[in-house]
Amino acid sequence: MLDHVWDWNEEELKVYFIIPLLNLVNFEQEYYKPFLDRELSMTFHDEIISGRVNFLVAGGKRSPKRPFFFIHEYKKERDSSDDPLGQLMIAMVTAQHLNNDGHPVYGTYIMGRYWHFVILAGSSYAVHTGLNVTAQEITVILSVLKNTKEIIEQWSATVAGNIHP
Template structure:
C-alpha cells in the first residue's frame, strides 16, 4: 500500500469507510477550550507573528519550520514526563493484510526513546502557493494508522499547516471533522497557541484513562 504522502482524502474515505462531519463534539470541545497565556508567551507569539508576516511569501519550507513553526511548538513544550514530541519519525501499521506507513513531520506520543502511543499530529508544513498533494488526506491516513495502532477507541487529534494557515482535525471512530482556517499572521495566532496548549491537557486525560 502506498505511503502517507500519496493519499488523497477521497481515497482515505473510500478505503477506510470514513465519514466527513461538519460538527464533531470532540473537535468543538478542543477548539472552544481556552488556555491562559503568560506575559512572556504573549510576547513570544507577537514576535513570531511579526516575523511570519514579514517573510510568509519568502521563506522556503525549511525556513518556515525552523523560524516559525518549531519555535512556536517549543514554547508550547510537548516534551513532558509522560509524553514526548517526535520529528520526522516513521509510523507503520498493518491493515487488511497490507501495510500503510510514512514519515510524519511532527507528532506527540508516549515513549521516551521511541514513540509508542500517538495522540496528536502536525503534518505538512507546506508553503501555501507551492502545496502539492492533498494535505488533509495525508494527515487523515496518518491518523487512521495511529487509531489502528492505539486500538483504544479514543479520538486522534491532528493539524495541518499551509504557510500561515492552520487547520485542526479530529478522527473519532469512522467520523472526522476539521476546523476552518486559523491565520497565524493575524490575532488567530493567540487561538492557535491556546489550542496547542489545550492539547497537552487532552493528552494527559487520555493517558489517565489508559492507566
Template sequence: MSKFSDWTREKLGKRFGLRQVSQLEVLESWLAMPVELTDLEVANLTYLRDLLAKRVDFWNEEELKIKFIGTLITFVNFETEYFSAFADRVLSGIVDGEEISGVPDLMVATGYQEVGSPFFCLHEYKKEVDNSSPDPAAQCLAAMLTAQTLNQTGSPIYGVYVVGRNWFFMVLEDKKYAITTGHNATQDDIFDIFKILKASKQIFLQKCQALT
C-alpha cells in the same frame, strides 16, 4: 504497502469507510477548552506572528518549519513524563489488512526515546504558493488513521495540517472526521492556535493519567 502521500480523502473514504462531517462534538470541545496565556507567551506569540507576516511568502518548507512551527511547538512544551513530541519518525500500522506507513512532520506519542502510542499528528509544512500536494488534509488523515490503530487509549485522534500561514485542526473519531475552516497565524488567530495546542496537551495528560 502504501504511503500517506498515496491517499486522497476520496480514496480513504472508499477503502476504509472514513466520512467527513461538518461538526464533531469532540472537535468542538477541543477548540472550546479554556486556556490562559501568560504575558511571556503573549509576547513570544506576537513576535512570531509579526515575523511570519513578513516572511511566510518567501520561506521554503524547511524555513517555515525551523523558524516558526518548531518554535511554536517548543513553547507548548509537549515534553512530559508520559509523552513527547517526535519529528520525522516513521509511523506504520496495519489498517483493515493494509499496511500504511509514512513520516509525519511531527507527532505526539508516549515515550521519550522511542515512539509509543500516538495521540496527535502535525503534517504538511507546505508553502502557500506553488503547493504541489493535491490533498494535504488526506496525508494528515492517513497518518491519524494509522495512529488510531496503535493508540492504546483508542479514539479520538487529533491532528493539524499547515499550509503556509493557515492551520487546519482535525479530529478522527472512529470512522468520522471533521476539519476546522482554518486559523491564520499571521493574525491574532495565532493566540487561538497556541491555546488549541495547549488544550491538546491537557487532553493527552488526562488520557495517560487515566491509564496509570
C-alpha cells in the same frame, strides 16, 4: 519576518515559526514527548500502510509508543501540490488503529500561515477551515495547542501504567 511566510519552504516554516511556537506549549513531559520525522505504519487488508510523520506527540522515551497528536505537512501557502489533509489522515487513521482505545486522534496540517486543526473520532472527522498565524488568530492557535496538551495529559494519566517512558 512574517511578511514573507507565504514564501517559506518547509524547513523555513519549521525553524522560523512552528518549532518556536511548539516550544511555548512544551510537549516534553514525563509520560509523553514530541518526536520528529518518524515512520508510522500498520497492516490493513494484508497491505502495509506507512509514511513519515513530521511531528507527533506520543508516549515513549526513545520511540513513539502511543500517538496522541500530529502536525503534518508543512507546505508553502502558494504553489503546493501535495495533499496535506490526505497525508495527515493516513497518519491519524494508523494511530487510531494502533492505539485501539476508542479515543479521538487530533492533528494539524499547516499551509503557510494557515493552521488547519483536525479531529478523527471513529470513522468521522472534522477539519477547521484554517487559522491565520499572522493575524490575531495566533492566540487561538496557541490556545488550541495548550488545550490539546491538557487532553494528552488526561489520556497519559489513564494509560501511564501501559506506557514505559
